Amino acid sequence: MDGAFIITGGPGGGKTTLLNALAERGYRVAPEAARRIIRARLAQGLPPRPDPTAFAREILASDMEQYRTARAHDGVTFFDRGVPDALYMLDLAGAITREEAAGLVQRFPYNNTVFLLPPWEDIYGTDAERDQSFEEAVAVFEGMSRWYAQWGYQTVEVPRVSVEARVTFILNTIGSD
Template sequence: MNHRFVLTGGPGGGKTTLLDAIEKRGYRVVPESARSIIKERLAAELSPRPDPVSFAQDILKSDIEKYRRVAVGEQATFFDRGVLDALYMLDAESALSRAGIANYVQLFPYNPVVFLLPPWEDIYGTDSERDQTFEESLKVFEGMKSWYSQWGYKTLEVPRDTIDERVKFVLQHVNSL
């Protein structure tokens, strides 16, 4: 069984908070690439993001490095987004062929169950790394839901609930696999 689990969705759904809580329970967590890329660019006094294709390529490169660096045994490892998220961005810009995308999907598989966090207006906020509107977050969420399904993944929507209940939901599903 593949023990690499992806948590994805639109910005502001609580992925990072959920992953922090999962990590506190002793699980390995791999942080999102986009935030670190944006932080590095801001520190270098650049715009938060380069053009969409360059940004997606940078994220893809980082996600592949993280995927390869994490040796996964019997313990679940949770990824804040996955290689497929960057591929979605590249597809949206028509920057990669379907055959090229399919090749990446095959080379970098995750567990067939993907946890999808819906946008949550009550907790949504912007900051120096998250500048999308709530409406954009809704579009990304729907896009991720469809995108992962297109590539054979089953998406499970994590309910909007307390952090403890969200952790319980994810871990119960992981342990039942």
């Protein structure tokens, strides 16, 4: 799906703020599933995350549904993470085979350009939904970079600049605006 762009990276890199700015410019945005799932669990008085495999499977199901919904529209959609992110989580948990992951990567293709936001200590913060340390955010970023590359995606690191400059960088990269 050529108009399906993933924006990913470790927690605290500014993905949500960037995606909100893209949405303000009129672009379709698919929000991150993990925050929604964590919010719902906290509202029910549950721990923020179930076991890693169950959490990853719930995220995967949501990401696949968002992908299918986006396919019904023409134009560009920016995804706050995508199916490959959930597959990475399942891989880390040892809960998916390489063949299963490859099949899902093939069934849910995104644009070959994936925007990777590096952890940014100056803006990093924790909250009820983001409880990872900065060091964990760095490890996720590095793992995601390797993961996407192994599936043939071209990762483009988004510079640590203002939100508006990041939006301009992304839109220039995809040849829009």
